[in-house]
Amino acid sequence: MATVKAHLPGTFYRRPDPESEPYVNEGDTVSAGDVVGIIEVMKSFHEVKSEEDGTVSKILVENEDAVDAGQEVLELG
Amino acid sequence: MAIKVLKPGLLTTVQDAGRIGDYALGMPPSGAMDSFSYRAGNYLVGNEDGAAGLEITYFGPELAFTEDAVIALTGAELPPKINGDECPTWEALRVRAGDVLTFDYLKNGARAYLSVAGGVDVPEFLGSRSTYTLIGLGGFEGRALAEGDEVPIGSSDDSASRVGKKVDDKHIPRFGKEAELRVIVGLASYRLTEESMEEFLSVEWTVTPDADRIGYRYRGGELRFVEREQPAGAGSDPANVVDFGYPVGSIQVPGGVEPIVLLNDAVTGGGYATIGTVISVDRGRLAQTKTNDKTKFVSVSLEEALQARKERREELAAIRESLG
Incomplete structure (x- = not known):
């Protein structure tokens, strides 16, 4: 099963700002290069992108969860 | 090249x-x-x-x-x-x-x-x-x-x-997810209550995502300062003192929450009470903690800090020697 991994340790956000919709929800289709979340670390924000095409089958972290580098953040079906 | x-x-x-x-x-x-x-x-x-x-x-x-x-x-x-x-x-x-x-x-x-x-x-x-x-x-x-x-x-x-x-x-x-860092208590530790100094040295602090080359910020406890009359030249936050120099590695606690250890790219002085200083030997270990890692601060004497520095220099000399 393909997954998208966090490339950095930090705080994971599912949406670009508190008022916006999440980048992706379960069931959404994504293409390689699509942003699926952002990670905050060292006072800056960094986009997490899918490396593959697919359908989001499961989101593995909550908004504002602490993530490690290499941690899987979502599964692609 | x-x-x-x-x-x-x-x-x-x-x-x-x-x-x-x-x-x-x-x-x-x-x-x-x-x-x-x-x-x-x-x-x-x-x-x-x-x-x-x-x-x-x-x-x-x-x-x-x-x-x-x-x-x-x-x-x-x-x-x-x-x-x-x-x-x-x-x-x-x-x-x-x-x-x-x-x-x-x-x-x-x-x-x-x-x-x-x-x-x-x-x-x-x-x-x-x-x-x-x-x-x-x-x-x-x-x-x-x-x-x-x-x-x-x-x-x-x-x-x-x-x-x-x-x-x-x-x-x-080896850099695990938990670090113990030695500190020398001072220069303005008298501003903290005794209970808060004990808390500072017993809490397991968490490195926040803000931590960078300027400073490392931690979460996990809340520290209180001794009541005082605001001295001339000091700011109104209980954590303020009259401006002085900040040692590299010094720890300040603006507002009593989230201690900050000042590091290599930090401001060199200011008006926050520094309650301790991470010893030079342990600043490398500090710099190898990452966001969400855990940290405990342990009080040591100046003699212990100097001894650790001597041993570190000897270890580096031994490494250099071994590599010819």
């Missing part, structure tokens, strides 16, 4: 032993945050103490070598690959012209060091090649490396003889 930056990573900067001597003018030292790993890297490739290398933070760059070179990677567990094949760390390696160095995801620690025989040959600013990004001076054009940069490397005479030399396993630090 140069290193071409194909991708810069998160924060890759030129650093050396630091810009020492202008602290009183408000110039922090910058320099490698984990000086032990940085120095060991220089010894591996046969550089003079103080030669500049690259400090790589949290996420590795993609670098290409324009000519044959001898390199070493030390510090955090950020698994390196040459042309896609895993390669050892804490060992002098031969790379060929056109070889590409990449990194896997960070496993432990926070900062890896790339040393190259000959050293990074950017111009010195106030006696150092370290990057001080806040004011845009030193290092490579005063900033973190960016895609397309060509970082100049100095020449080296006998680098071929270094290839295969390794730092003995017993000297290689």
Whole structure:
């Protein structure tokens, strides 16, 4: 099963700002290069992108969860 | 000879032993945050103490070598690959012209060091090649490396003889997710209540995502200051004192929450009570904690700190000796 991994340790956000919709929800289709979340670390924000095409089958972290580098953040079906 | 930056990573900067001597003018030292790993890297490739290398933070760059070179990677567990094949760390390696160095995801620690025989040959600013990004001076054009940069490397005479030399396993630090850092209590610790000082030294603090080369901020407790009448010249926050110098490694607690340890790129003085100072030997360990890692602060005496510093110098000398 393909997954998208966090490339950095930090705080994971599912949406670009508190008022916006999440980048992706379960069931959404994504293409390689699509942003699926952002990670905050060292006072800056960094986009997490899918490396593959697919359908989001499961989101593995909550908004504002602490993530490690290499941690899987979502599964692609 | 140069290193071409194909991708810069998160924060890759030129650093050396630091810009020492202008602290009183408000110039922090910058320099490698984990000086032990940085120095060991220089010894591996046969550089003079103080030669500049690259400090790589949290996420590795993609670098290409324009000519044959001898390199070493030390510090955090950020698994390196040459042309896609895993390669050892804490060992002098031969790379060929056109070889590409990449990194896997960070496993432990926070900062890896790339040393190259000959050293990074950017111009010195106030006696150092370290990057001080806040004011845009030193290092490579005063900033973190960016895609397309060509970082100049100095020449080296006998680098071929270094290839295969390794730092003995017993000297290689292991960076888990929990760190214990020794502090000397003071200079303005009298501002904290006794209970709060006990709490500071017993809480398991969590490194916040803000932590960077300027300072490390922690969460986990709330500290209280002794009631007092605001002195002339001090701010109104109970954490304020009349301005004084901040030692590198000093700990302040604005508002009583979230202690901050000031580090290599920090302001050199100000009006917050510093309740302790992380000893110099342990600042490298501090710099190898990453966001969400745990930290405990342990009180030691000045004598213990000086003894630790002596032992660290002896260990570095032994490493240098062993590498010939």
